[in-house]
Amino acid sequence: MKEMSVYEVLNRKRRGAPLEPHEIETFVDRYTRGEIPDYQMSALLMAIAINGMTAQEMATLTQAMLRSGEQWHLRNQYDFICDKHSTGGIGDKISLVLSPWVAACGIKIGMLSGRGLGHTGGTLDKLEAIPGFNARLSRKEFDGAIAEAGCVISTSTEGIAPADRKIYALRDVTGTVESLPLITASIMSKKLAMGASALILDVKTGSGAFMRLYQDSKALAQSLIAAAEGSGTKVEALITDMDRPLGVAAGNANEIVETIEVLKGKGPSDVLDITRVQAVRLLVMSGRYDEASAGKKLDETLRSGAALEQTRKWIAAQKGDARIVDDYSRLPQPSKTIEVKAPRSGYISHIDTYEAGMFIVDLGAGRKKADDVIDFAAGVMFDRRTGDEVKAGETIARIQLGKRGGDELVTRFLSFVQFADAPPAPRPLVHEHLT
Amino acid sequence: MKEMSVYEVLNRKRRGAPLEPHEIETFVDRYTRGEIPDYQMSALLMAIAINGMTAQEMATLTQAMLRSGEQWHLRNQYDFICDKHSTGGIGDKISLVLSPWVAACGIKIGMLSGRGLGHTGGTLDKLEAIPGFNARLSRKEFDGAIAEAGCVISTSTEGIAPADRKIYALRDVTGTVESLPLITASIMSKKLAMGASALILDVKTGSGAFMRLYQDSKALAQSLIAAAEGSGTKVEALITDMDRPLGVAAGNANEIVETIEVLKGKGPSDVLDITRVQAVRLLVMSGRYDEASAGKKLDETLRSGAALEQTRKWIAAQKGDARIVDDYSRLPQPSKTIEVKAPRSGYISHIDTYEAGMFIVDLGAGRKKADDVIDFAAGVMFDRRTGDEVKAGETIARIQLGKRGGDELVTRFLSFVQFADAPPAPRPLVHEHLT
Numbered sequence: 104m105k106e107m108s109v110y111e112v113l114n115r116k117r118r119g120a121p122l123e124p125h126e127i128e129t130f131v132d133r134y135t136r137g138e139i140p141d142y143q144m145s146a147l148l149m150a151i152a153i154n155g156m157t158a159q160e161m162a163t164l165t166q167a168m169l170r171s172g173e174q175w176h177l178r179n180q181y182d183f184i185c186d187k188h189s190t191g192g193i194g195d196k197i198s199l200v201l202s203p204w205v206a207a208c209g210i211k212i213g214m215l216s217g218r219g220l221g222h223t224g225g226t227l228d229k230l231e232a233i234p235g236f237n238a239r240l241s242r243k244e245f246d247g248a249i250a251e252a253g254c255v256i257s258t259s260t261e262g263i264a265p266a267d268r269k270i271y272a273l274r275d276v277t278g279t280v281e282s283l284p285l286i287t288a289s290i291m292s293k294k295l296a297m298g299a300s301a302l303i304l305d306v307k308t309g310s311g312a313f314m315r316l317y318q319d320s321k322a323l324a325q326s327l328i329a330a331a332e333g334s335g336t337k338v339e340a341l342i343t344d345m346d347r348p349l350g351v352a353a354g355n356a357n358e359i360v361e362t363i364e365v366l367k368g369k370g371p372s373d374v375l376d377i378t379r380v381q382a383v384r385l386l387v388m389s390g391r392y393d394e395a396s397a398g399k400k401l402d403e404t405l406r407s408g409a410a411l412e413q414t415r416k417w418i419a420a421q422k423g424d425a426r427i428v429d430d431y432s433r434l435p436q437p438s439k440t441i442e443v444k445a446p447r448s449g450y451i452s453h454i455d456t457y458e459a460g461m462f463i464v465d466l467g468a469g470r471k472k473a474d475d476v477i478d479f480a481a482g483v484m485f486d487r488r489t490g491d492e493v494k495a496g497e498t499i500a501r502i503q504l505g506k507r508g509g510d511e512l513v514t515r516f517l518s519f520v521q522f523a524d525a526p527p528a529p530r531p532l533v534h535e536h537l538t
Numbered sequence: 539m540k541e542m543s544v545y546e547v548l549n550r551k552r553r554g555a556p557l558e559p560h561e562i563e564t565f566v567d568r569y570t571r572g573e574i575p576d577y578q579m580s581a582l583l584m585a586i587a588i589n590g591m592t593a594q595e596m597a598t599l600t601q602a603m604l605r606s607g608e609q610w611h612l613r614n615q616y617d618f619i620c621d622k623h624s625t626g627g628i629g630d631k632i633s634l635v636l637s638p639w640v641a642a643c644g645i646k647i648g649m650l651s652g653r654g655l656g657h658t659g660g661t662l663d664k665l666e667a668i669p670g671f672n673a674r675l676s677r678k679e680f681d682g683a684i685a686e687a688g689c690v691i692s693t694s695t696e697g698i699a700p701a702d703r704k705i706y707a708l709r710d711v712t713g714t715v716e717s718l719p720l721i722t723a724s725i726m727s728k729k730l731a732m733g734a735s736a737l738i739l740d741v742k743t744g745s746g747a748f749m750r751l752y753q754d755s756k757a758l759a760q761s762l763i764a765a766a767e768g769s770g771t772k773v774e775a776l777i778t779d780m781d782r783p784l785g786v787a788a789g790n791a792n793e794i795v796e797t798i799e800v801l802k803g804k805g806p807s808d809v810l811d812i813t814r815v816q817a818v819r820l821l822v823m824s825g826r827y828d829e830a831s832a833g834k835k836l837d838e839t840l841r842s843g844a845a846l847e848q849t850r851k852w853i854a855a856q857k858g859d860a861r862i863v864d865d866y867s868r869l870p871q872p873s874k875t876i877e878v879k880a881p882r883s884g885y886i887s888h889i890d891t892y893e894a895g896m897f898i899v900d901l902g903a904g905r906k907k908a909d910d911v912i913d914f915a916a917g918v919m920f921d922r923r924t925g926d927e928v929k930a931g932e933t934i935a936r937i938q939l940g941k942r943g944g945d946e947l948v949t950r951f952l953s954f955v956q957f958a959d960a961p962p963a964p965r966p967l968v969h970e971h972l973t
Binding site: 117141154 | 708
C-alpha cells in the first residue's frame with residue numbers, strides 16, 4: 104500500500120481538491136482497523152459533506168467501504184437473485200409487499216435491510232412486530248430462507264461493510280448525514296457487498312423523504328446508479344412520491360396488517376401501485392419476463408392467493424408466527440385509539456410528512472437514538488389522506504397508542520395537517536424511472 | 539445557559555449558516571470541560587475552516603475561548619503595559635530585541651509567547667538557548683520580572699485560555715490550522731486574556747510566512763484588530779516582510795547572538811529597522827511619546843548602552859546567565875560549521891523561506907512534533923542574502939550543526955536558493971500599518 108499522509112488528505116479535502124484513490128482506500132482501511140481516530144475521520148467527513156466528491160472519488164470510497172468486510176457475491180451463487188433498497192419514508196411497507204410477491208413469480212429476492220432512525224420507520228422493526236420473527240439471520244439462515252420461501256429480509260450481518268457501520272455511527276453524531284457522496288457510499292457499499300444480480304432503488308422525494316427536493320432526489324438516484332457501474336449488479340431507480348404518507352397505516356404492527364391486506368388485494372391503491380411498478384422492473388431485469396408478461400404474472404399471483412401463500416411461507420421461514428396472516432389479533436394491539444376529527448370542512452391539502460414521521464417516532468414507533476426500544480403497537484391510521492374531501496367533525500385519523508401519550512396528541516396531529524377549500528394539485532406516485 | 543443542540547450546530551455550520559452566540563459559547567465551554575468529544579469539535583472546526591465565520595461569530599468565539607480560563611487584566615494592574623505578537627517567521631528575533639529596548643525607554647512590556655512548531659522558530663526556544671533561562675513563569679514570577687527588568691517573556695500558563703490549548707492541539711491533527719477565524723480566535727483569546735494596555739501585531743507576509751499572500755496577511759491583520767474591538771486593549775498591526783529570512787542568523791543560540799549584536803548597535807539593519815518601527819508604535823500608544831520623541835529615545839537608549847544594560851537585567855530576572863551578553867562562548871556552540879559556496883556569480887534573486895525554515899527544523903533547531911527536543915546550537919547563518927551580489931565560490935551561508943547532519947546538506951541548501959544575472963525587485967520591510 105502506498106504511503107498516505109492523514110495531514111495531507113485532510114488539508115487537501117478542506118481546500119476542495121480531490122483525493123487520490125490510494126488515499127481514500129488507506130484512510131478507510133486504517134480507520135476501520137482503529138488506527139485513525141474518530142476525530143480525524145469526522146474532520147474528513149465534514150470536509151466531504153461540504154466540498155463534495157468527484158464521481159471517481161465516490162466510486163473509490165464505495166469500493167473501499169465494501170472491501171472492508173465480507174463480499175457475498177450472491178449473483179454467482181444463484182441463477183438470478185434481486186435486491187431492493189428504499190431511501191425511507193412514512194408508511195413505507197413496499198419491501199414487505201414486494202418480497203413475497205416477487206418470490207411468488209419465481210424470482211428470488213433477498214434484502215439486507217435497516218432499522219428505523221429519525222423520522223422514517225425501518226423495515227426490520229415492522230417485521231419484528233410479528234411474534235417470533237427472526238430478522239437477525241446468519242449467512243446460512245439467509246440462504247435457508249431463500250431455499251424455503253424464495254425471499255428473505257434480514258439485518259446486515261457484522262461481516263458486511265464494517266467500515267460503513269463505523270462511519271455511519273460517526274456521521275450520525277457529527278452533522279454529516281446529509282451528504283450525497285457519503286449517502287451513496289453508505290448505501291451502495293452494503294448493496295454491492297451482497298452482490299445481487301439486480302437491484303431496484305426506490306428513491307423517495309417530498310416532505311417526508313430524506314431528500315425533500317426533486318432535484319436532490321434525482322441527483323441521489325443518479326449517484327447511486329453511477330456508484331454501481333462495473334460492479335456486476337444491474338441497477339435501476341424509481342423516484343417515488345413521499346410528500347404524503349404511503350398507504351393508510353404508519354407504525355409497525357399496523358403496517359404489517361396493511362401489508363397483508365395489500366397481498367389479499369384489499370390494501371390501499373398507492374401501496375399496491377408503487378410495489379407493482381418495482382416488481383415489474385425486477386421481473387423484467389431477470390430476463391424471464393417482459394413488461395406485459397411481468398404485469399400479468401403479478402396480477403395472477405395476487406388474485407390466486409399465491410402471493411399470500413408465499414407470505415405465510417416467508418414468515419414461517421424466518422420463524423415468525425404465520426397465523427398473523429389470517430388473524431391480526433396475534434399482532435401487538437394498541438392500548439387505546441384516539442380519533443382525530445376534521446376541524447373544518449374542505450380538502451386535506453397537505454400533510455407535512457416529516458412532522459408526521461416525528462409524531463409517530465414520539466408515539467414510540469420509531470427511534471431518536473439507536474438504542475431506543477420500539478413500541479410495535481403504536482402508530483397512526485391516516486383514514487383521510489392528502490387530496491381527500493372531509494366534513495367538519497368527521498374522523499380523519501386514528502392515533503394508536505402503545506405505552507405512552509394521550510388526548511393532547513390531537514392538537515399536535517392537526518398542526519401538521521393543512522386544510523383548504525379546493526383539492527391540492529395532484530402529484531404522481533412514480534415521478535421518474537432511471538436506468 | 540440556553541440549551542444548545544450539538545446536532546443543530548454541526549448541521550447549521552455544515553450548511554454555511556451562522557451560529558448564535560450562545561451556541562458558540564456553550565460548544566466551547568462544554569468541549570473544554572470534556573463534555574463534547576474531540577470528534578464533534580473536529581467536525582465543527584472543519585466546517586468553520588471551510589465555511590468561515592462572520593465577524594460577530596469570530597468575536598464570540600474569541601471571547602468564549604478567553605473566558606475558558608484566567609483573565610489577568612494587566613492593564614488594570616499597571617499604568618501602562620504593552621504586548622506584542624508575531625505570526626512567526628524565519629530568523630524572527632524581533633520580540634527579543636524589542637522587549638529590553640522598550641523597557642529601557644521606561645515602558646513596561648510583557649509577552650506570553652509560544653514555542654516553535656512547523657517551519658517557524660519559537661521565541662521561547664531561542665530564549666531557552668541561554669543557560670539557566672526560565673521561560674515557564676508563574677503569574678507571580680511574571681510580575682516579579684516586570685518589577686525587576688520592566689520586561690518579561692514567558693510561556694502561556696496553564697490557566698490562560700485552556701480552550702485554545704485544547705482546540706489548537708486538535709486543529710494541528712485535523713487539517714484545520716489554516717483558517718482565518720480559528721487563527722484569529724486562537725491568537726486573540728490568549729492576548730485578550732492577558733489584557734495588556736496596548737498590543738502591536740507583526741503580521742508576516744511572503745514565502746516564509748504563515749500567510750504567504752499579501753491579501754491573506756492583510757485579512758488576518760484586519761481580523762485580529764476586529765476581534766479586539768471593545769476589549770480595552772488598543773491594537774495596531776504592521777504587515778512586515780517574510781519573503782526572506784530576517785537578519786543573518788536563523789536557529790536558536792545564533793539568534794540570541796544576533797539579538798545582542800543588534801542591541802549593541804552592530805546587528806543587521808533589517809532586524810533593527812523592523813524592531814524600531816514596532817517599538818515606536820508601542821511608545822506612541824503609551825501616550826508618553828509622539829513619533830519623533832519615541833524615535834529619539836529609542837536611538838538614545840541604543841547608543842548609550844541602556845538597552846543592552848536592560849537586556850542583562852532581563853536575562854538575570856528570568857534566571858538566565860547574563861554573562862552571555864559579553865561572552866557568546868557561554869551559549870551552546872555548533873559541533874561543526876559547513877560553508878555553502880555560491881555555485882555561480884550573479885545575484886541571489888530569491889530564498890524560498892518556507893523551505894529554509896524546514897531545512898533549519900531538520901537540523902534540529904525546530905519541531906515537527908510538539909515533543910521534539912530542540913538542538914539549540916543548530917542553525918544557519920545567511921551571510922549573503924536576497925538581493926546580494928555574489929561571486930562563484932564565495933561563501934554565501936554557514937550551516938551550523940548540532941548533533942545531526944553532514945556535508946550532504948549543501949545540496950539541499952542550494953535547492954531553495956535562486957540565482958540570477960540581475961538583482962530582484964526590492965520589497966519593503968514594512969508593507970503596511972493598520973490601526
